[in-house]
Amino acid sequence: MEFLMGNPFSTPVGQRIERATSSSLPSEDWELNMEICDIINSSEEGPKDALRAIKKRIVGNKNFKEVMLTLTVLETCMKNCGYRFHILVTTRDFIEGFLVRSIIPRNNPPQILHDRVLGIIQAWADAFRSSPDLTGVVSVYEDLRRKGLEFPANQLEGYTPPEAPKKVDTGLGDLCFIANRSLPICPVPKEQIL
Structure with missing residues (x-):
C-alpha cells in the first residue's frame, strides 16, 4: 500500500534524505544529516516520512555508495531521534524486509556493506533488548545468529533506549x-x- 502515498522524496525530510544519500556527495554531509534529525523530531509525520524515504533508498538499490550513505543517515537518526522513530525502525518488518534484504547474496553486496548492516542490527539488538516495544530487532538478530551468521564486534556507542x-x-x-x-x-x- 505504500505506493499509494506518493514519492517519498517529495516531503521536506524526504528531500533532505535524497540529497544526503546522493552518490554525487564526496562524503557524508553531517550538517544535512542533523537537519534530517531535527525535522524528524519536530514534525508529526517526520518519522514516517523519513522511514519511507530511507526504505526507498535501500530497496533494490545497486548503487552501494547510496546505500552506505543511507545507512549513515539511518544510524544518525537512531542516535539523535527518539521513541517515535525508534518504534518504526526496530520492527521485524523493517529489519528483515529492508536491512537484511539489502545484504542477501543475490544482491551481491560488497563485504563492507554486509558487515555494516550486521553491525547495525547487532548494536540495536543489544541497545534495545530491555525495551519491550523495540524488540523486533532483537528477534531478527537472534534468528540470524541461530542461522549461523557471524556478526562484527559490538559498537553500542550512541544507542540508548528512550527514558x-x-x-x-x-x-x-x-x-x-x-x-x-x-x-x-x-x-x-x-x-x-x-
Missing part, C-alpha cells in the same frame, strides 16, 4: 533535572536561589 528525565536531589526541590544522563540543568541562576 524519562531523572530528578537530581540537590536540595532545591524540582528546579534541577538530569535529562538522559547529562549534567543537571537548572533554569534558575544560583544567585536567585540563595
